[in-house]
Amino acid sequence: xxxxxxxxxxxxxxxxxxxxxxxxxxxxxxxxxxxxxxxxxxxxxxxxxxxxxxxxxxxxxxxxxxxxxxxxxxxxxxxxxxxxxxxxxxxxxxxxxxxxxxxxxxxxxxxxxxxxxxxxxxxxxxxxxxxxxxxxxxxxxxxxxxxxxxxxxxxxxxxxxxxxxxxxxxxxxxxxxxxxxxxxxxxxxxxxxxxxxxxxxxxxxxxxxxxxxxxxxxxxxxxxxxx
Numbered sequence: 001x002x003x004x005x006x007x008x009x010x011x012x013x014x015x016x017x018x019x020x021x022x023x024x025x026x027x028x029x030x031x032x033x034x035x036x037x038x039x040x041x042x043x044x045x046x047x048x049x050x051x052x053x054x055x056x057x058x059x060x061x062x063x064x065x066x067x068x069x070x071x072x073x074x075x076x077x078x079x080x081x082x083x084x085x086x087x088x089x090x091x092x093x094x095x096x097x098x099x100x101x102x103x104x105x106x107x108x109x110x111x112x113x114x115x116x117x118x119x120x121x122x123x124x125x126x127x128x129x130x131x132x133x134x135x136x137x138x139x140x141x142x143x144x145x146x147x148x149x150x151x152x153x154x155x156x157x158x159x160x161x162x163x164x165x166x167x168x169x170x171x172x173x174x175x176x177x178x179x180x181x182x183x184x185x186x187x188x189x190x191x192x193x194x195x196x197x198x199x200x201x202x203x204x205x206x207x208x209x210x211x212x213x214x215x216x217x218x219x220x221x222x223x224x225x226x227x
Contacts, residue, residue, distance in 0.1 A: 043150070044177040045158040047167045048081055049194070050216075051181055056191035057162060062097065066186050073212050081180070085117055086156030087149040089142075091166040092123035093192075103130055117159075118152050120145055122166055142169045168197045171223065179204065179221040182212070202226065 113133035170176045204221040
């Protein structure tokens with residue numbers, strides 16, 4: 001068999017000789033030559049959030065006043081990030097915070113539901129729905145609903161809004177791909193933990209670090225798992 005002047009049997013013999021010489025298993029050579037390349041831009045499940053320097057996403061009163069004091073941060077990544085999101089997941093505490101501060105009649109900063117993407121709210125309790133919002137209330141194993149989110153998201157990413165324990169459940173099931181966290185120049189002492197899991201070996205892989213003004217640094221991590 002020939003491929004445009006290449007003697008295929010001779011080519012295979014050449015590969016085999018390399019394998020024998022270098023003592024590399026033929027399986028490894030085959031995979032390197034014929035396996036499809038990894039897609040760098042494949043959809044990802046991402047935890048995108050802000051935290052205090054000491055690792056809390058809300059204070060002990062579930063307040064974000066410590067974060068809002070910074071106002072709008074010029075040039076941050078949120079707009080570009082959100083454009084690449086096809087599905088959203090959040091826990092009940094996060095959803096109730098949005099209700100209290102933005103949706104309810106007595107909200108201190110009233111506005112309509114802010115996400116166009118389908119949203120999964122994980123809760124063991126019955127929570128009020130929001131008229132016109134594409135929200136699914138679910139409970140149970142995150143693996144089942146992750147498959148639904150993947151199907152709906154298409155070629156876009158999944159955003160895990162929080163809280164930290166819900167994100168931890170995705171991590172426990174090897175479903176968390178990346179963490180994008182903006183660290184504010186404050187400490188809270190206590191509150192809701194960023195991610196209440198021990199991630200030690202293998203450690204996270206730092207992809208980028210970006211500073212915004214003199215108040216934030218955004219760290220973008222790839223999550224790695226034992227093989």
